[in-house]
Amino acid sequence: MNSIMFETLMDNNFSVYLLRDMDGDITESDVEILIEKFKEIPVKFATIDLGYTSLREFNETHLARVLKEFEIPYFTVELPHFVKGHFSSQISEIQNKYNELKSSYDLLKDKNTPGAQELSYLIDYYSNELKELNHYINQKIRVDSITQKILSVIKDRDSRDLTFVHIGEENTLVEIMRQLKEHDVKSNILFIQKSKFLV
Numbered sequence: 001m002n003s004i005m006f007e008t009l010m011d012n013n014f015s016v017y018l019l020r021d022m023d024g025d026i027t028e029s030d031v032e033i034l035i036e037k038f039k040e041i042p043v044k045f046a047t048i049d050l051g052y053t054s055l056r057e058f059n060e061t062h063l064a065r066v067l068k069e070f071e072i073p074y075f076t077v078e079l080p081h082f083v084k085g086h087f088s089s090q091i092s093e094i095q096n097k098y099n100e101l102k103s104s105y106d107l108l109k110d111k112n113t114p115g116a117q118e119l120s121y122l123i124d125y126y127s128n129e130l131k132e133l134n135h136y137i138n139q140k141i142r143v144d145s146i147t148q149k150i151l152s153v154i155k156d157r158d159s160r161d162l163t164f165v166h167i168g169e170e171n172t173l174v175e176i177m178r179q180l181k182e183h184d185v186k187s188n189i190l191f192i193q194k195s196k197f198l199v
Helices: 028-040 055-059 062-069 081-107 114-154 170-182
Strands: 006-010 015-019 045-051 074-078 163-168 188-193
Touching: 028 062, 045 055, 045 114, 055 062, 055 074, 074 114, 081 114, 114 163, 114 170, 163 170, 170 188
Parallel strands: 015 188, 045 074, 045 163, 163 188
Antiparallel strands: 006 015
């Protein structure tokens, strides 16, 4: 990461800056350079979407250490316990059924028999179930949790004077922006793709 480039996504309420120059691997020194730039902006705090990562695991990452070193407060958002428990076991169960059916289907020599077509139908069914469940977790539960965390952090501050960083998944960004706009948040947001920085 030779240069740090943020792509601007303008909105009537706030500006979102999306870190784009991330084609290669991100090194520990890249993380330090980035966080040092946050101090210059200045970034008031960071929110981190932990997803299925625990707070204990996150606190052991280089990113967490650098945020502490540069005295940038951070607030983490974990998926609620019922999601980690119920939904992860449900996803695992559906995934196992899918894998079992796919293995059986792949072993078939004649894929035009009624039994093969039934297997194909069930494979598609479980594949769609997985997609819908993951979409619900990411676009509803995860986004709602992140938005509520951001709103609770800025509750007693003038959001127009704030710039903060959100480290999360890119597929949640649009919905987070929409919800923050509904709550009349006017902060500048720097968005960073989590998978590049939580290694």
